[in-house]
Amino acid sequence: MAISLQDGIDLAGSQDCEARVLISMHDASGLVLFGTANPTFRPDLPLLGGGTATIGDRGAWLRRGLTPGFSTRGNPPAGPNAQENQFVASDRTTPAPPNQTQLFRFDQPIAIDFSVRRDPGFPALRWLGLGPSVQIEIETLSAPGGAVVNAVTLNAVEDGLLLRALGTSVQNPGQSASYTVTLDVWPVVNIG
Numbered sequence: 001m002a003i004s005l006q007d008g009i010d011l012a013g014s015q016d017c018e019a020r021v022l023i024s025m026h027d028a029s030g031l032v033l034f035g036t037a038n039p040t041f042r043p044d045l046p047l048l049g050g051g052t053a054t055i056g057d058r059g060a061w062l063r064r065g066l067t068p069g070f071s072t073r074g075n076p077p078a079g080p081n082a083q084e085n086q087f088v089a090s091d092r093t094t095p096a097p098p099n100q101t102q103l104f105r106f107d108q109p110i111a112i113d114f115s116v117r118r119d120p121g122f123p124a125l126r127w128l129g130l131g132p133s134v135q136i137e138i139e140t141l142s143a144p145g146g147a148v149v150n151a152v153t154l155n156a157v158e159d160g161l162l163l164r165a166l167g168t169s170v171q172n173p174g175q176s177a178s179y180t181v182t183l184d185v186w187p188v189v190n191i192g
Contacts, residue, residue: 001184002161005118005134008185009068012041016188019070021114023087023138027169027177034104035087037114039070041185045117069117070183076145085144086111089171110171111141113148116156116163116181134163136181138170154179 003011011017019041025033044066072085086109115137139151150173154165162180169177 002182003185004161005069005116005158005163005183008070008183009041009118011185011187012070013043013068017041017185018188020184021070021116022182022184023114024180025087025170025177027172027175029169029172029175030090031169031171031175032090032104033087033110033171035110035112036084037072037112038075038084039072039114039116040075041068042071042117043068045069045071045115067117067119069115071113071115071117073113073115073139085114087140087171111144111146113137113139113141116183134158136163136165136179138179140170152177156181 008017008019012019019039021037021039023033023035023037025031045068075085088104088106088109091103091105117135119133119135134156136154136156137151138154139148141147142149150170152167152170154167156163156165156179162182165179165181167177167179169175
């Protein structure tokens with residue numbers, strides 16, 4: 001069941017949890033990416049160091065507290081048949097007549113790293129762009145655990161249980177795109 005980012009952070013910060021994220025991207029060229037990620041909770045989610053995408057850091061001297069979130073970065077790569085931490089792309093080579101479902105290319109998955117974090121910021125400095133914010137970072141990879149091919153950093157808006165963002169297409173950097181993210185977090189149950 002979907003959960004708000006803050007509720008997910010609160011739950012994962014208090015006990016062992018697992019998380020799953022559903023991500024969709026629609027870009028101006030008509031491409032649709034749909035994917036899932038199994039991120040790990042991080043009490044202080046680091047920024048991507050030296051890669052293509054970076055979430056603007058305020059620097060240690062200006063930070064207020066921890067920046068908690070969820071990320072797949074640094075997790076072991078999924079197995080070759082695992083359908084996690086990847087996008088599937090819509091097949092735009094096949095015409096999609098009106099009222100017909102657009103097909104996806106499950107035979108050509110795109111490996112990804114996904115991160116989402118809540119930066120507490122400085123509420124009094126919101127007008128300077130230093131207020132609380134939700135940030136999403138998505139990198140497409142050459143293979144699971146491979147090199148970054150493309151990356152986007154997005155400032156997201158919370159819309160109920162959805163995180164929504166506008167930015168550049170992670171697959172077609174010359175196109176604008178919209179992103180929607182849903183987070184599920186649940187406690188790990190130890191039987192025995």
